[in-house]
Amino acid sequence: MTTQEIHPDVPRRAHEAIVWIDHDRAVIVSPELDATESVQTVVRAAGESPATFEARAVDVVIDDARVIVTGPAFARTSFERAFVAVTHRPDRLVEVEPHLA
Numbered sequence: 001m002t003t004q005e006i007h008p009d010v011p012r013r014a015h016e017a018i019v020w021i022d023h024d025r026a027v028i029v030s031p032e033l034d035a036t037e038s039v040q041t042v043v044r045a046a047g048e049s050p051a052t053f054e055a056r057a058v059d060v061v062i063d064d065a066r067v068i069v070t071g072p073a074f075a076r077t078s079f080e081r082a083f084v085a086v087t088h089r090p091d092r093l094v095e096v097e098p099h100l101a
Contacts, residue, residue, distance in 0.1 A: 015031060015063075015064050015065040015066070016031065016064060016065065016066040016067075016068065017029065017030040017031075017060075017061040017064040017066075017067050017068070018030075018067075018068045018070070019057065019061060019067060019068065019069045019070070019071075019079065020070050020071050021057060021069065021070075021071040021075045021076065021079045022071050022072050022075045023044070023050075023072075023074075023075055024043065024044045025041060025042065025043050025044065026041070026042040026053075026057040026060075026079070027039065027040075027041050028040045028041075028042065028057065028060050028061060030060070030061065030064060031064075040060055042056050042057045042060060050078065051082070054078060054079050054082035055082060055086070057079060057082075058079070058082050058083050058086050058087075061083075062086065062087060064092070065092060066092055066093075066094060067083065067092055067093055067094070068094045068096055069083075069093060069094065069095050069096065070095075070096040070097070073097075076095060080093055080095065
């Protein structure tokens with residue numbers, strides 16, 4: 001897995017999703033066919049296991065060629081493991097560590 005700083009003035013590639021994830025929620029920005037972007041929120045249901053929650057989040061980005069992942073370290077790592085377990089493609093992940101101001 002690579003860590004890369006993403007600058008706002010650098011355009012994202014087609015088929016590239018951004019995932020911000022924590023223990024209870026994943027916010028996913030994905031490209032649409034008409035060059036717009038969709039924002040989806042996956043919320044962990046009461047009593048839902050972390051594995052089921054992560055699987056639902058992975059399902060949203062499974063077809064994207066590149067997935068940029070950010071959020072707290074424990075959540076990023078867990079999501080990335082779930083993504084690789086399903087896709088067997090760790091090369092599609094880019095980890096972005098949040099910066100504290």
